[in-house]
Amino acid sequence: MIHLRNFLPFLFVIVHSLAFAQIKANISAQNYELQSVDLLVEDVLVKINQDGEISGFQNGYFDGEVDYYDDANFDAYRFGKLKKIGHLKIDYWDTLDKSDLKYGKIKNIGTVEIEYYDSFEREKSGKVKKIGNLQIDYWDRDVIDNSRLGKLKSIDHLRIDYGLKDIIDSSKYRKLIKFGSVNLEYWNDKVFDKEKYGKLKLIKGNTKDVSVNLVW
Numbered sequence: 001m002i003h004l005r006n007f008l009p010f011l012f013v014i015v016h017s018l019a020f021a022q023i024k025a026n027i028s029a030q031n032y033e034l035q036s037v038d039l040l041v042e043d044v045l046v047k048i049n050q051d052g053e054i055s056g057f058q059n060g061y062f063d064g065e066v067d068y069y070d071d072a073n074f075d076a077y078r079f080g081k082l083k084k085i086g087h088l089k090i091d092y093w094d095t096l097d098k099s100d101l102k103y104g105k106i107k108n109i110g111t112v113e114i115e116y117y118d119s120f121e122r123e124k125s126g127k128v129k130k131i132g133n134l135q136i137d138y139w140d141r142d143v144i145d146n147s148r149l150g151k152l153k154s155i156d157h158l159r160i161d162y163g164l165k166d167i168i169d170s171s172k173y174r175k176l177i178k179f180g181s182v183n184l185e186y187w188n189d190k191v192f193d194k195e196k197y198g199k200l201k202l203i204k205g206n207t208k209d210v211s212v213n214l215v216w
Helices: 004-018 119-124
Strands: 023-028 034-041 044-049 054-058 066-068 082-085 088-092 106-109 112-116 128-131 134-138 152-155 158-162 176-179 182-186 200-204 210-215
Touching (some): 023 176, 182 210
Parallel strands (some): 023 210
Antiparallel strands (some): 034 044, 044 054, 088 106, 106 112, 128 134, 152 158, 158 176, 176 182, 182 200
């Protein structure tokens, strides 16, 4: 019989890994910049765009009655917004300060809670901070190159990076080069492969759990 003390760390690894099932980055097939990320959290697929906003969600197949919040007097912060689709309920943040950047933004999708960075977080203010248990972070200002400023930097343990300015090689500038264990390479020979220069050359590391997808 497995001792509970020895089993708990193993159980944590299993639960922790399940939380990251099917994280997918969607990049433009024209400029290879990150457009959005799909996150599967508690059976709800949540899409976050490059600006740190919730741009969509899905819970299996949408099926059932669609309803909206319709009380303009007591529910001004969510008036006219989607209330439920079938059994999936959606709620929004209500704050005393209507200038609060999270006021009226999605708070819950079913049992998945969404949190946002406060106004004092400078460039991150108003962006999604947590989706369920997943912590979201963004790139801050850089002394040399601010091309990553405000872009997604990490989703919990998963690191995201982009090509920086390079006087010699600009083939990957501003483009997604790393998404967790997935690495992307670009054609960088202006002499022999000049027609392909700057175009995607290789995606390596895609799995069913973490992947990068081209959007045409």
